Amino acid sequence: MVAFGLLIALRLKNIDFTLSLIVSSLILGFTSEKPPAIFIDVAVTTLTDPVTWDIFSSVALITLLGYILKETGLMTETIEALRGLLSSRVLLSVIPALFGILTMPGGALMSAPFNEPEANRLKLKAEHKTFINVWFRHVWFWASPISPTLILAAALAGFSQREFIYAEAPMLFVSVIIGLIASQSFLKGRENGNQKGKNYSSALTGLAPIILVVILSLIGLPVWLALTLGLFVALALKRVDLKRILVFLRKGVRWDIAITVLTMLYFRYLILFSGSVNSLLSSLLNSGIPLFLILIAVPVSVGMISANPSMGLAIVFPLLIPLSGSLSVYLSGFIYAGIVAGYLASPMHLCLVLTNGYYQSDLGKVYRYLIPSTIALYLLTGIYNLSMNKFCSM
Numbered sequence: 001m002v003a004f005g006l007l008i009a010l011r012l013k014n015i016d017f018t019l020s021l022i023v024s025s026l027i028l029g030f031t032s033e034k035p036p037a038i039f040i041d042v043a044v045t046t047l048t049d050p051v052t053w054d055i056f057s058s059v060a061l062i063t064l065l066g067y068i069l070k071e072t073g074l075m076t077e078t079i080e081a082l083r084g085l086l087s088s089r090v091l092l093s094v095i096p097a098l099f100g101i102l103t104m105p106g107g108a109l110m111s112a113p114f115n116e117p118e119a120n121r122l123k124l125k126a127e128h129k130t131f132i133n134v135w136f137r138h139v140w141f142w143a144s145p146i147s148p149t150l151i152l153a154a155a156l157a158g159f160s161q162r163e164f165i166y167a168e169a170p171m172l173f174v175s176v177i178i179g180l181i182a183s184q185s186f187l188k189g190r191e192n193g194n195q196k197g198k199n200y201s202s203a204l205t206g207l208a209p210i211i212l213v214v215i216l217s218l219i220g221l222p223v224w225l226a227l228t229l230g231l232f233v234a235l236a237l238k239r240v241d242l243k244r245i246l247v248f249l250r251k252g253v254r255w256d257i258a259i260t261v262l263t264m265l266y267f268r269y270l271i272l273f274s275g276s277v278n279s280l281l282s283s284l285l286n287s288g289i290p291l292f293l294i295l296i297a298v299p300v301s302v303g304m305i306s307a308n309p310s311m312g313l314a315i316v317f318p319l320l321i322p323l324s325g326s327l328s329v330y331l332s333g334f335i336y337a338g339i340v341a342g343y344l345a346s347p348m349h350l351c352l353v354l355t356n357g358y359y360q361s362d363l364g365k366v367y368r369y370l371i372p373s374t375i376a377l378y379l380l381t382g383i384y385n386l387s388m389n390k391f392c393s394m
Contacts, residue, residue, distance in 0.1 A: 001280065003028040004305055011347045012364045017357070021263045021348075025270050032274035042273050046266045054224060055265065059109065059354070060258045061227040065209065066113035067252030068231060072238040078206025079117045085203065089187050091118055093136045093179065099210070100137035108137050108351035109257070110210060112358045126361035128186045131369040133355045134344075135179040141309075141340050142171040149309040149340075156317040157332035167329045167388070168336070171381050178380075182373045209234040257357050264307070264348055271305065280305075295320060299335050300378075303342025307349050312339040330389035334382055341378035345371055 003024040010020035029038050046052055069075040082091055092115055099111035112133050119129045140147055143165055154164035204211075209230040216226035235245060280301065289297070298320060303312045313336070320335055321327050343349060347363065352370075356363055 003031075003276075008347050012367075017353060018260050018263045021260075021267045025267050028267075028270055028274055028276060032276065034274055038270070038273055042266060042269045045273075046262070046269050049265075049269075052262065052265050054222065056258055056261055057224040058227060059261050060253050060255070061224055061231065062107070062109040063254035063257060064248070064252040065213075065227060065231055065234065066109060068234050068240075068248050069206075069209070070113055071248065071252075072234065072240060074206050074209075074234060074238055075114055076117055077202055079114065081202035081206060083118070088118060088122055089183075092122075092132050092187075093176075093183070096133045096135075096137040097139055097176075100140050108133055108355045109358060110213075111137060112355050116359075122187070124186065125365075126359040127365040127369070128183070129359045130352070130355045130361040130366045131373075132179075132183055133359075134349075134352050134366075134370065135182070135373060136176075137351060138340075138344060139172055139175040139179065142175060143169040149313065152310055152313050153317070153332065153336045156313055157321065157327060157329070157336075159329050159332065163329055164332070167385075168333050168381075170384065171337075171377075174380050174384075175377055178373050178376050182369050185369075205237065208237065254357075257354055260353060260357065261350070264350065264353070267348070268306065268308065268311075295335060296338060296382075299338025300342040303339035304346040305342075305348075307343060307346040309339055309343045312343065328389050328392060330385040330392065334385040334389070337378055337381035337385065341374050341381075344377075345374045 006027065007020050007024040010023065011017065025039075029036075029042075032038065066075075069078075079091075082095075086094060095114050095118075096108070096111040099107055099114075112129070115129060115133055119132070124132075141149060144150060150164065150168075151161055154161045157164070212233055213223075213226045213230040216229060240248070299312070299316050302316050303309065306312045306315065316335060316339060317332075345367075346352070352363075352366075355361075356366065
């Protein structure tokens with residue numbers, strides 16, 4: 001908890017994220033009662049895990065794709081076409097929501113460049129851009145039939161995917177409404193018009209590389225390969241010559257963001273190797289805290305510390321389901337909501353880290369919008385699930 005608390009404090013002071021993770025990792029390792037070799041063991045595991053390089057390559061390729069879309073003018077043309085179809089405020093929300101359908105590591109970097117031209121036109125601050133991009137990307141947690149997190153939650157709780165989505169779908173609309181209300185504080189009074197004329201073909205052409213990546217990923221192609229093919233389509237659409245392609249390759253990849261991802265994965269593995277999460281959960285369970293408070297504290301804490309909803313589910317559901325006795329779909333939804341809330345607000349949340357890095361925003365100022373919105377979402381999902389649980393048990 002000290003290591004994680006320090007990580008939050010350093011991030012709120014705008015200390016470099018990689019440096020913050022290294023400091024927190026040192027504290028975690030030296031206080032874990034493990035031999036110093038744990039640092040080497042974790043490094044070897046991190047660097048030899050194929051998942052590490054899948055995420056690293058995906059993030060690097062996403063930054064390259066965003067750079068190419070921007071430099072070739074394809075992104076600007078697409079935004080101009082979409083502005084003829086949607087108002088400015090709606091467009092800012094729709095873009096990250098569309099990209100959010102694709103649940104891929106670092107996917108927030110795909111929507112961030114597309115949202116930037118419109119956000120700049122409305123003269124939004126970096127913190128406003130970050131909040132909108134992060135929040136609306138994650139509204140699908142409650143109703144997407146292709147969300148691995150939701151599929152895993154339903155399976156671990158012992159319900160069909162259809163049952164779980166049917167129970168939690170109303171929270172999709174709640175999440176959207178909260179995001180719209182929160183963004184009104186800085187969008188109010190700004191221009192909200194759209195251009196005359198509707199150019200569907202230009203919008204579809206500009207989105208073609210992204211649509212291809214989404215489709216190929218959904219049918220099971222590795223994300224890095226789908227992104228590579230998307231890059232070729234973007235270059236072909238604008239007929240970019242070889243000399244310019246080489247310039248894009250040299251300048252387009254954000255290596256600083258990709259390296260941050262490696263450091264994050266190292267920290268996560270260190271948490272697992274040190275046994276810190278298990279110690280924390282054991283302490284909570286043996287402290288005499290009422291079960292209801294445990295159902296709140298454990299999911300939120302694990303969701304925040306793991307910064308990975310799937311990992312959080314794998315830890316929390318097997319632990320809390322036996323304690324909870326007969327677990328209804330709505331009580332499962334209550335636990336699920338805690339994990340999602342912790343994940344959304346976590347300073348290690350990959351989408352938040354990448355968007356914050358892309359827009360160069362102040363995390364403390366981003367939290368002015370993100371924390372109240374997350375609390376509101378958790379309270380409303382909690383009230384809904386507990387009320388429905390009580391109603392269905394009557």
